[in-house]
Amino acid sequence: MHELGIVEQLVRIAVDELEKAGAEGPVSSVNLRVGVMSGASPEALRTAWEVVVPNTRLKGAELLIDEPPATCRCLECGATSEVDGYTFACPSCDSGQIAIEGGSELQLASLEVEDS
Amino acid sequence: MEVVVTQDILKANDSIAEQNLAAFDEAGVYTVNVLGSPGSGKTTLLEKLAEKLNNRVKAAVIEGDLATSKDAERIEKLGWPTIQINTGGGCHLEANMVSSAMKNLPLDTSNLLFIENVGNLVCTASHKLGERLRIVVLSATEGDDKVSKYPPMFQKTNALIMNKADLLPYTDFDVDRMEEDARRLNPDVEIFKVSARTGEGIAEVADWLVAKRETWFASR
Ligand SMILES: Nc1nc2c(ncn2[C@@H]2O[C@H](COP(=O)(O)OP(=O)(O)O)[C@@H](O)[C@H]2O)c(=O)[nH]1
Ligand SMILES: [Mg+2]
Ligand SMILES: [Zn+2]
Numbered sequence: 001m002h003e004l005g006i007v008e009q010l011v012r013i014a015v016d017e018l019e020k021a022g023a024e025g026p027v028s029s030v031n032l033r034v035g036v037m038s039g040a041s042p043e044a045l046r047t048a049w050e051v052v053v054p055n056t057r058l059k060g061a062e063l064l065i066d067e068p069p070a071t072c073r074c075l076e077c078g079a080t081s082e083v084d085g086y087t088f089a090c091p092s093c094d095s096g097q098i099a100i101e102g103g104s105e106l107q108l109a110s111l112e113v114e115d116s
Numbered sequence: 117m118e119v120v121v122t123q124d125i126l127k128a129n130d131s132i133a134e135q136n137l138a139a140f141d142e143a144g145v146y147t148v149n150v151l152g153s154p155g156s157g158k159t160t161l162l163e164k165l166a167e168k169l170n171n172r173v174k175a176a177v178i179e180g181d182l183a184t185s186k187d188a189e190r191i192e193k194l195g196w197p198t199i200q201i202n203t204g205g206g207c208h209l210e211a212n213m214v215s216s217a218m219k220n221l222p223l224d225t226s227n228l229l230f231i232e233n234v235g236n237l238v239c240t241a242s243h244k245l246g247e248r249l250r251i252v253v254l255s256a257t258e259g260d261d262k263v264s265k266y267p268p269m270f271q272k273t274n275a276l277i278m279n280k281a282d283l284l285p286y287t288d289f290d291v292d293r294m295e296e297d298a299r300r301l302n303p304d305v306e307i308f309k310v311s312a313r314t315g316e317g318i319a320e321v322a323d324w325l326v327a328k329r330e331t332w333f334a335s336r
Contacts, residue, residue: 100267107123
């Protein structure tokens with residue numbers, strides 16, 4: 001899997017952002033958003049994190065992963081709902097005419113930095 | 117102190133993909149990312165398509181492979197300029213690999229580029245390469261449940277090529293169920309039923325590709 005590469009990118013982005021924000025203290029937590037349809041596995045990300053992060057600016061930080069569900073908008077009744085499992089029908093009216101909207105996020109949301 | 121970031125982690129790849137797309141547009145090359153499991157028939161499909169496309173387009177191919185050059189050798193026999201990318205075990209192509217590979221292709225004399233991705237139904241879906249079109253090859257022997265098990269792949273594709281139709285009588289693959297799942301995920305998806313062995317359905321895929329390319333070219 002390619003989670004190592006993802007964590008390396010993540011560290012690169014975090015280092016840039018910390019510099020931009022002028023934050024110099026140790027990073028206590030890193031908040032990721034990993035949608036259930038992002039193609040990345042939180043478990044594999046945690047493993048990759050253990051390998052990559054100890055030698056970086058983020059060492060010692062806790063990895064917090066939020067896993068937004070896939071959401072869909074029904075093209076017939078207009079309801080927006082969470083996709084239930086992988087069934088892909090509107091839970092309100094059972095229509096199969098839906099547009100999948102959320103769930104593919106793979107984002108660095110925020111960093112928590114202690115005072116230096 | 118909280119530093120709010122909200123950045124896509126794959127943004128570096130996405131922005132290189134956008135540069136690739138601009139370069140392909142500039143050169144008038146319509147680029148197709150060919151995805152699917154190992155063994156689904158991606159290379160065989162390209163071989164069959166060549167018979168139908170050869171006097172209608174000037175095609176070139178980028179072959180993504182873990183380590184060998186077997187597929188590139190097969191494609192070169194078709195007379196299409198071919199560049200091999202070895203990912204060295206990497207499970208997907210990335211946009212920067214394509215941007216290096218394209219420097220070695222005769223883009224000025226080509227107008228259609230196929231990129232055969234590494235066989236994989238997961239992370240190839242989230243790595244844009246600079247393509248205008250995606251096609252996913254799913255073969256009868258893989259099972260009709262793959263569409264609902266790997267939704268991002270099928271959600272983001274323009275076409276689903278159901279290959280190895282010649283083997284359908286020997287499998288429990290339910291074509292209707294596969295179609296229903298695919299349309300739920302992706303209402304606009306084009307679905308083709310083909311056999312890259314017998315040639316069934318290949319002409320329709322070729323006609324569709326040529327039409328897509330022409331529409332794009334006219335609207336540039
Ligand atoms: N029976 C049958 N075999 C096929 C078909 N398409 C490809 N194959 C075979 O499936 C195997 C894998 O094909 P290949 O094109 O190398 O798959 P790739 O890994 O997706 O590029 C080869 O032995 C092909 O001859 C088909 O439509 N029907
Ligand atoms: Mg192949
Ligand atoms: Zn990958």
